[in-house]
Ligand SMILES: O=C(O)CCC(=O)C(=O)O
C-alpha cells in the first residue's frame with residue numbers, strides 16, 4: 343500500500359495516521375485513553391474499531407419507530423437518487439426531528455474516543471438512517487467530505503438492531519485507510535458541471551477502487567455488530583453495504599459523520615488543488 347499522499351503535509355495529519363508507534367500517539371496514563379486502550383490500538387493498526395455503547399435500550403426502539411413513521415408519512419429527506427443503489431431509502435439529517443439521533447451522535451463514549459484518536463474536538467455534522475443495506479460499492483467517505491488539514495473525518499455506524507450476516511452487513515477493507523487519497527487529478531477528471539457528470543466521475547472512482555482492491559489483494563470483512571455497538575472508521579477506510587442475501591431481513595443502522603474543530607472543510611468532488619480550486623463546505627454541528 344502507498345503511504346504517500348502527494349498533496350499533503352504529513353505533519354498536519356492526525357498523528358495516528360502517520361506514526362507507526364502507538365506510544366507516540368497515545369498516553370495510556372490518561373484514564374480515558376486507558377479505558378479505550380484496546381479500541382485505540384485497533385483503530386491505529388487497522389483504521390477501524392468497534393465500540394460498546396452504554397445507551398438505554400429504549401433509545402433504539404424509539405429511533406426505529408420514528409424513522410418508520412417518517413418513511414410511512416412519505417416525506418423523508420433522502421440522499422440524491424444517484425447515491426441509491428437499490429430501492430432502500432437513505433434517510434438524511436433525521437437528527438433535526440428525532441432528538442434520540444442527537445443523543446447517539448453525541449454519545450459521550452464516542453465523542454471521548456474520537457477526541458483521544460484525533461486530539462481535537464469532534465463535530466458531528468451529518469446523519470444517514472438505513473432500514474436495509476444500501477448495497478453501495480466500496481468507497482471512502484473522504485470522496486464526499488474532506489478537510490484541511492487532510493483526513494480529519496470519521497464515520498460512525500451505529501447498529502440500531504442486531505445485525506444478521508444475511509442482511510447485507512457493512513463490509514470494510516481493514517488497513518485500507520493507509521491508501522493514498524484519490525483526487526480528480528489522479529483520475530484525470532474535470533470538475534463536474536452537473537449531477538450527470540458528478541455521477542460519471544463517481545462511477546469511475548468506484549471502478550478505480552475495485553482495481554486498487556484487486557491489485558493489492560486486499561481482504562474484506564463483514565461487520566455483524568449488535569445493537570448498542572458501533573463501528574468507527576477513519577477518513578479513508580474503504581467500506582460499503584454488502585449485497586443482501588435475505589430480502590426479508592432489515593438492517594437498521596445510523597451513520598454519523600464527524601469533522602474536527604479548527605479545520606476547514608471542502609467537497610473533494612468539486613475541488614482541484616492543481617488549479618487552486620477548493621469547494622469550501624460549511625458544516626452545521628448536530629446539537630439539540
Ligand atoms: O450502510 C451502508 O450500507 C453504507 C453506508 C455508507 O457507506 C455511508 O453512509 O457512508
Ligand SMILES: [Fe+2]
Pocket residue numbers: 481482483497581
Ligand atoms: Fe460510506
